[in-house]
Amino acid sequence: MTVVEVRYGSHAEGETTSGPPGRSGAGPGGRPHPGWSAAGDRQYNRGIESLKIFIGTDQSQVVAHRVLEYTIRKHATVPVQITPMLNFEFPAPTKPEFAPRTAFSYSRFIIPELAGYQGRALYLDADMVVFASVEELTEIPFGDQTVLLSTPPRTELWDSHDTEYLGSRSVAVMLLDCDRLRWDATEIVRGLDEGKYTYAELMSDMCIVGPDGVGERIPAEWNHLEHYDPGRTRLLHYTVVPSQPWKVRGNPLEHLWLDAYREALDAGALPISEVEAGVAAGHIRPDLLEDLPARVAAQRNWAITGPRPGTTWGRVRRRAGRLARAMKPTTP
Numbered sequence: 001m002t003v004v005e006v007r008y009g010s011h012a013e014g015e016t017t018s019g020p021p022g023r024s025g026a027g028p029g030g031r032p033h034p035g036w037s038a039a040g041d042r043q044y045n046r047g048i049e050s051l052k053i054f055i056g057t058d059q060s061q062v063v064a065h066r067v068l069e070y071t072i073r074k075h076a077t078v079p080v081q082i083t084p085m086l087n088f089e090f091p092a093p094t095k096p097e098f099a100p101r102t103a104f105s106y107s108r109f110i111i112p113e114l115a116g117y118q119g120r121a122l123y124l125d126a127d128m129v130v131f132a133s134v135e136e137l138t139e140i141p142f143g144d145q146t147v148l149l150s151t152p153p154r155t156e157l158w159d160s161h162d163t164e165y166l167g168s169r170s171v172a173v174m175l176l177d178c179d180r181l182r183w184d185a186t187e188i189v190r191g192l193d194e195g196k197y198t199y200a201e202l203m204s205d206m207c208i209v210g211p212d213g214v215g216e217r218i219p220a221e222w223n224h225l226e227h228y229d230p231g232r233t234r235l236l237h238y239t240v241v242p243s244q245p246w247k248v249r250g251n252p253l254e255h256l257w258l259d260a261y262r263e264a265l266d267a268g269a270l271p272i273s274e275v276e277a278g279v280a281a282g283h284i285r286p287d288l289l290e291d292l293p294a295r296v297a298a299q300r301n302w303a304i305t306g307p308r309p310g311t312t313w314g315r316v317r318r319r320a321g322r323l324a325r326a327m328k329p330t331t332p
Helices: 059-075 105-114 185-193 199-203 254-267 272-280 294-299 313-327
Strands: 016-018 051-056 080-085 120-125 128-130 147-150 170-177 235-237
Touching: 051 059, 051 105, 059 080, 059 128, 059 254, 059 272, 080 105, 105 120, 105 170, 105 185, 128 254, 170 235, 185 199
Parallel strands: 051 080, 051 120
Antiparallel strands: 016 080, 120 170, 128 235, 147 170
């Protein structure tokens, strides 16, 4: 079975700029998503600068970051420029004790350079869903700080798993003042190997900007860890990896992610070929493919070839069944 990897690997190819889904959008290479009508574009006031959003992701999180992108655009009331940092090159430490906790842990330190050392940038992990406009995050002043973080409270689901706790600050949601952050990612990572700071001091304390350079002004509701409060939660963070709803069933809040997943499919923001590739690689649960709504069947493989003549829901279901059977362990 052939597994197709999604490759961005550069700022230009990974970048998509748009308003809300269902109105406009583009996939890798600038192709419009099916069902995203340019005629319905939301009009923004001239002079409004796009918020640059960078998503930390890897091959196992492609479907998750697509869903996150969709929810960002769904609620956006300002223009956004989204860059999933998939297959981007960034430095890594040589000492094993500083190995990144995820494949993209250190990717956030290349953001100011990717942004041209200009403007405000927002970093997000891929394992999230947004329920409000990121415009709220454009209105938080930096003041004397260059990095803004949140301090989300720990939740029962978090504490019930053996998940490393680095401290009250979270770098999963970060606002960066790129005009004043002249970060050199190579030097930052080298500092770990040279013993200048620990992993926790770098990733939680953000010691590279000093204690006066970090503000904790991102509201907690923009990083609710495994917690959803209707009407209050702005961003839900599925931070406990073993229970992430695109991987396994049973997360108490999986219905919220599944709703966003199905909406993304309906809007054409999530190519079915990427769902198929995720299932084939074992990154996501097979029933995500089995439960695809019939109305998106014609969109399969749009990112590579466009809709194929003769594609039917029955064929998609049969392929889903074959993939699901291939995932089951065999009995000797």
